Each structure stands twice: as structure tokens, then as C-alpha cells.
Amino acid sequence: MKKIALFSIVLFAFACKNQAKLAENNIKEDVTFLADDKLEGRQTGTPGEKAASDYISKRFKAIGLLQKGTDGYIQSFSFKPKTDPHKEVEFTTNADSTITGRNVIGYIDNGAKSTIVIGAHYDHLGFGGEGSLYREKDKAVHNGADDNASGVAVMLNLASRLNIKNNQAETKDQNNYLFMAFSGEEMGLLGSNYFSKNPTIDTKSINYMINMDMIGRMKPDSTLAVYGLGTSPMFKQTLKSNNENFKLVENESGVGPSDHTSFYLIDVPVLHFFTGQHEDYHKPGDDSEKLNYEGMNLISDYIFTIINDLDDNGKLAFRKTKNESEEVPRFKVGLGVVPDYLFDGKGMRIDGTREDTPATNAGLQKGDIVIKLGNAEVTDMMSYMAALSTFDKGDEAAITVKRGDSIINTKVKF
Known part of the structure; x- marks a missing residue:
């Protein structure tokens, strides 16, 4: 009888261990919350954006990430809105006429010398404004399900998967992981720019950075654009050898209209994932029910595989690329x-x-x-x-x- 009881305990423990290896997939739930009308478009500095940052903080905590902001998971920054579009934004501690954004930062500490940054911006356009392509006169919430609740949801999924993997593994990964939900992207990459100048880890320890911006509308031909392939010699072959599902559109440049640019400019190799623009881009029609969730799951799998493949390659070499945006x-x-x-x-x-x-x-x-x-x-x-x-x-x-x-x-x- 004791042998049967002991066997049952061992069997139960084995089953629990196997069950724990399966990360929860909350991609659709995360998008649905972030792209809800109640958040009023998550414009930087608004109550809706704060509600989104609070939600992401709670998700980081539930996943088991360590706090790596300046106040828990939060790294706040204040800035004066630009009056001249050709000037850089002015970050300031003066409370007069300023807007405050909130980066959300979580961490997996594997005791490694190098760290991989995995990021996505979570702010959007609120009720429209300067960046909107909506031409009707009525005021409408721009929910930004694809831009960029999609990237945040996949980032959270990767955080859960990598945390469970490292808790279960006998040997820790050779990199730490820093997960960042950026504020102020729509106003000019402000959150990532601020972090690059005021980092909460040593930027010299950053191995490479993965950015996800608008990855929720994969088309039927499974096209996936990947930017930054030229920023490290390891990237091209790694992406090619692990690709089973996508028609890859490759771009070598480390500079582009999203947050990976801020890291490239401090000599960090970058990869940026993107499924393309669409008719709802920067319009009120960018809603959660229009996203391709199967495609988002495939992208999460792909990035997870790439990270694992690169894990034993040490710190990747950085390489400068031609800035194609200067030729536009x-x-x-x-x-x-x-x-x-x-x-x-x-x-x-x-x-x-x-x-x-x-x-x-x-x-x-x-x-x-x-x-x-x-x-x-x-x-x-x-x-x-x-x-x-x-x-x-x-x-x-x-x-x-x-x-x-x-x-x-x-x-x-x-």
C-alpha cells in the first residue's frame, strides 16, 4: 500500500512538472484588454495609458518577472511636447507644460554577463490627433490593436515562456532577459530613447534587442518583414535556418520608425518584426477582432526558437548598416x-x-x-x-x- 501511495505521489509530481512547462497563452486576452475603448487609445500621459501600464505591470508580476524600473516596474519620464518638428524632444524634471510617459520594465536574472532586450511599445494615438489618418469630423477612439497591442501581447507571451523554461531547466540560459513596454513611441520613440540615455542596466551588457511593432495582421501569404538583419553577422543564417512558416522580407538597416532604432544607435544589434500596414493603420478601425491570432502565435514560436538558437553564441558582434531612411x-x-x-x-x-x-x-x-x-x-x-x-x-x-x-x-x- 505504501508503494502504491509513493508511486502516486511521484506520478503526481511528474505530471505537475510537465504541466508547469506549458506557458499560459494570453495573447488574445492581452490584446482585448489593451485595445478596449475604456483605455481611450492609450495616448502617452493619459489615464488610459496609465491603466495600460498598470495592467502590464500586473502581468509582469504574475509571470514572475523581477522589477527593473526606477519605481517597481515603472520608469517614468517627463518631456515638453515639441513645437518644432525638426528639433529633438526635451526631457525635463520641470512639471510645467510637461507630459509624463511610463516605460514598464521586467527582468529575468539568470546570473549571465549579457542581457537580451525584448520590447514593444504600448502607447497609441488616443482619439487621433496629428498622427491619425482618420478624416471624418467625429471624435473616435484609436484602439491600436495591431499598433501595438499585438507586439505587447507577444512580448508577454515570450516572457512567460522564457521564465518557465529557465525555472524548469537544469542549466540556465547564457543570457538574462529584459522585457520593456515602451511609452511615447508614437510621439517619436521617446520611451526607448529615454531608456537608452537613462538605462536601468549597463547598456554594454546588452547582447541584442528584439522589437515587435504591428505583428497582428499577417496576410494569407504569411509574409513577415524582419529589419536589422545586417546589424550582426549571426542574424541572417539563424533566421533562415529556423524559418518553416513565413515568406520573409529581409531588410538590413538598423534604423527605422520604431523603438529598435534607439538601441541600434547605442551600438546594439537589433531585430524588428512587422507584418505590414493595412487600411486601418492609425484609424479607429484597428480593433482586436481583426487580428490574426494564429499568425501571432507562429511569430511568438519563431522568435522563441531564434532566441534559443542564439543562446550559445556568446555576445553577438555589432555591425553598422546603411541608413536607408536618409535616402528617402x-x-x-x-x-x-x-x-x-x-x-x-x-x-x-x-x-x-x-x-x-x-x-x-x-x-x-x-x-x-x-x-x-x-x-x-x-x-x-x-x-x-x-x-x-x-x-x-x-x-x-x-x-x-x-x-x-x-x-x-x-x-x-x-
């Missing part, structure tokens, strides 16, 4: 479309159009591929922008698009 032409007019940044064919594919714009007035539609604008052939995004930069307001130009198997020639008035 300046233009005075726009076509009024959302480009498909993940399109890798010839031309510039339109992923969405806005009402009462040169594009819609010319009869252009979602899915059209611009192959000629004026006298210029359009072969990719850069050639499209170069062609667009030659026009002024009031100009009229011939435009050629491919729609299915048809070639359509029309005119566009800027």
Missing part, C-alpha cells in the same frame, strides 16, 4: 494610398486607399500595382517615392497600374 526623397504631394511595404514584386502595390484623394479620384483601387508614374518607371518603393518627389500640388501626371492581368492607364491630379 522629400515630396510635396501624396497619392493618398497605403503602400504594401511587404510586396516584393515589380512596382508599388496599393494596400489601401483613402477617400477623396488623388488616388481615388483617378479610380485606383486596393491591389493595383503602380508600374509607371509620369515618365518614371516604378520598380519598387524607392523608385515610386523618387517619382512622386518630382511633382508639386496642382500637377497632373499619367499613371499606369497593373490590375490583375490588365494594364490601366489613367491620369492623377495632385
